[in-house]
Amino acid sequence: MAFASPHSLCIILLFLLPVCVLAQTSQNISLNSSLTAALDKNDSWKSPSGDFAFGFQQIEAGMFLLAIWFDKIPEKTIVWSPKGGNLVQQGSTIQLTTDGQFRLNDSQGKQVWSANLAGSGIVSYAAMLDTGNFVLASQDSSNLWESFDEPTDTILPTQILDVRSSSLVARYSETNYSNGRFRMRLDSNGNLVLSTVHFPQTSPNRDYWSANNNGGGFQVTFNLSGYIYLEAENGSILSSITSFKASTSNFYQRAILEYDGVFRLYVYPRNNSATDGKPMAWSTLSFVPENICNSLIDQQQVEVSGFCGRNSYCIQGDDKRPKCDCPPGYIYSDPENKMNGCKRDFVSQECNGDQDADHFDMRLMMSVNWWGGDYERHNNVSESWCTQEKKDHSAIRRNPRRKFTKPHLQGT
Ligand SMILES: *[C@@H]1O[C@H](CO)[C@@H](O)[C@H](O)[C@H]1NC(C)=O
Ligand SMILES: *[C@@H]1O[C@H](CO)[C@@H](O)[C@H](O)[C@H]1NC(C)=O
Ligand SMILES: *[C@@H]1O[C@H](CO)[C@@H](O)[C@H](O)[C@H]1NC(C)=O
Ligand SMILES: *[C@@H]1O[C@H](CO)[C@@H](O)[C@H](O)[C@H]1NC(C)=O
Ligand SMILES: *[C@@H]1O[C@H](CO)[C@@H](O)[C@H](O)[C@H]1NC(C)=O
Ligand SMILES: *[C@@H]1O[C@H](CO)[C@@H](O)[C@H](O)[C@H]1NC(C)=O
Ligand SMILES: *[C@@H]1O[C@H](CO)[C@@H](O)[C@H](O)[C@H]1NC(C)=O
Numbered sequence: 001m002a003f004a005s006p007h008s009l010c011i012i013l014l015f016l017l018p019v020c021v022l023a024q025t026s027q028n029i030s031l032n033s034s035l036t037a038a039l040d041k042n043d044s045w046k047s048p049s050g051d052f053a054f055g056f057q058q059i060e061a062g063m064f065l066l067a068i069w070f071d072k073i074p075e076k077t078i079v080w081s082p083k084g085g086n087l088v089q090q091g092s093t094i095q096l097t098t099d100g101q102f103r104l105n106d107s108q109g110k111q112v113w114s115a116n117l118a119g120s121g122i123v124s125y126a127a128m129l130d131t132g133n134f135v136l137a138s139q140d141s142s143n144l145w146e147s148f149d150e151p152t153d154t155i156l157p158t159q160i161l162d163v164r165s166s167s168l169v170a171r172y173s174e175t176n177y178s179n180g181r182f183r184m185r186l187d188s189n190g191n192l193v194l195s196t197v198h199f200p201q202t203s204p205n206r207d208y209w210s211a212n213n214n215g216g217g218f219q220v221t222f223n224l225s226g227y228i229y230l231e232a233e234n235g236s237i238l239s240s241i242t243s244f245k246a247s248t249s250n251f252y253q254r255a256i257l258e259y260d261g262v263f264r265l266y267v268y269p270r271n272n273s274a275t276d277g278k279p280m281a282w283s284t285l286s287f288v289p290e291n292i293c294n295s296l297i298d299q300q301q302v303e304v305s306g307f308c309g310r311n312s313y314c315i316q317g318d319d320k321r322p323k324c325d326c327p328p329g330y331i332y333s334d335p336e337n338k339m340n341g342c343k344r345d346f347v348s349q350e351c352n353g354d355q356d357a358d359h360f361d362m363r364l365m366m367s368v369n370w371w372g373g374d375y376e377r378h379n380n381v382s383e384s385w386c387t388q389e390k391k392d393h394s395a396i397r398r399n400p401r402r403k404f405t406k407p408h409l410q411g412t
């Protein structure tokens with residue numbers, strides 16, 4: 001025993017020393033460093049804990065996205081990419097130049113993106129931090145650029161979203177990182193809202209959710225205790241955005257304005273020993289709005305375009321996720337993207353007088369409302385009366401082009 005102690009101390013010293021040196025050097029990314037998008041290697045800059053990595057992720061065959069992701073989980077979930085989500089080819093590079101510029105060039109050497117450095121000061125190093133924030137810093141360690149200041153659709157614990165100058169823009173679909181159809185922003189009255197956009201532009205169209213904070217919105221904070229709330233400039237909490245929270249030491253967390261227009265807080269156990277009954281996967285802890293299918297209809301009961309495409313309707317299933325369904329006789333225009341509307345699955349028909357009425361029938365759809373799509377409305381009539389009336393005086397004949405031509409929303 002007496003001999004063992006100094007002996008093992010020596011071994012510990014021998015093995016710890018190089019590890020410590022490595023860990024330190026991996027924190028600061030020095031000038032004249034670069035990463036290249038390549039099929040055969042996954043180069044990245046990792047945070048000291050290894051929780052986050054910065055680099056290129058292959059999104060589709062041979063096409064890469066510059067991104068930050070959760071690196072310790074198999075999903076490698078992306079939390080940041082430059083706004084617009086442009087994919088670049090193999091051979092593209094991200095470079096921290098010797099003069100402190102941070103540039104993404106495509107494989108032809110053409111600049112695709114660069115960090116917009118604020119104010120004075122010269123970048124002397126970059127670092128991927130354990131919070132998920134990637135920073136470019138000066139010699140005195142003040143940050144000249146932060147990925148946290150330019151969020152795309154996601155915020156992380158400790159991140160503050162300055163809603164007066166920035167907003168979250170949803171991506172187009174789960175795997176397409178281009179700008180999508182929804183935004184989280186501050187409206188001109190200082191209220192935090194979710195809005196549809198004039199797609200493909202990102203200018204806001206209609207609001208479908210509001211934090212109802214009566215103005216004064218200043219920043220959205222996702223704090224280290226897992227709370228997400230809207231604050232006033234004086235620091236008072238105006239509105240709580242999420243209703244549940246989880247420990248940030250036991251769970252990886254991210255809040256994202258998703259492609260379906262719902263703002264969700266997700267958690268993922270950091271390891272098997274503290275899961276609190278949650279699966280080893282991302283699960284939703286909290287979300288707004290409660291039912292986006294209903295929320296997308298504004299007070300005037302006029303549908304807000306943007307979620308389900310033409311000829312389809314929105315339903316929220318037991319999994320609390322909205323989906324777009326086609327009415328009978330219609331099929332998805334694009335089976336790969338069910339938000340792209342539905343199209344006819346029958347030969348185009350015309351009404352040439354009463355003898356053709358037998359070619360049409362009525363289908364009953366429960367709990368579906370086609371806002372703004374009524375041809376006629378009758379109260380206190382039976383279903384059979386309605387069917388016969390429609391056959392006798394076909395509304396389809398009078399309005400040949402109105403059948404299912406507007407985008408439809410809502411259902412239960
Ligand atoms: C920058 O890196 C390249 C390749 O690693 C090297 O050839 C070059 O000398 C470096 N330039 C400076 C100024 O350090
Ligand atoms: C790179 O990462 C992708 C996705 O995580 C993985 O499928 C691939 O096998 C990795 N390639 C290498 C060379 O490690
Ligand atoms: C990247 O693009 C910039 C601007 O076009 C150019 O000055 C620079 O030389 C390029 N860098 C590389 C490594 O291609
Ligand atoms: C990173 O660089 C800055 C500025 O040169 C220095 O103050 C800091 O100690 C470095 N950090 C590490 C972990 O090397
Ligand atoms: C992503 O969606 C946009 C908008 O519809 C489209 O222009 C773009 O081609 C899509 N990108 C990919 C990689 O499919
Ligand atoms: C902080 O600002 C909010 C909204 O502007 C206001 O309602 C509240 O009274 C202020 N609180 C304090 C302590 O000044
Ligand atoms: C996070 O916010 C909640 C609600 O205001 C507060 O109770 C908690 O102390 C905050 N946690 C941290 C780490 O600031």
Ligand SMILES: *[C@@H]1O[C@H](CO)[C@@H](O)[C@H](O)[C@H]1NC(C)=O
Pocket residue numbers: 249250251270271272273274
């Ligand atoms: C698992 O997570 C808990 C809580 O974050 C932590 O205390 C523990 O050290 C972790 N265990 C391992 C093996 O990483």
Ligand SMILES: *[C@@H]1O[C@H](CO)[C@@H](O)[C@H](O)[C@H]1NC(C)=O
Pocket residue numbers: 379380
């Ligand atoms: C429907 O019929 C019931 C019973 O005859 C009557 O009380 C009610 O006022 C009628 N409603 C309308 C909208 O006509």
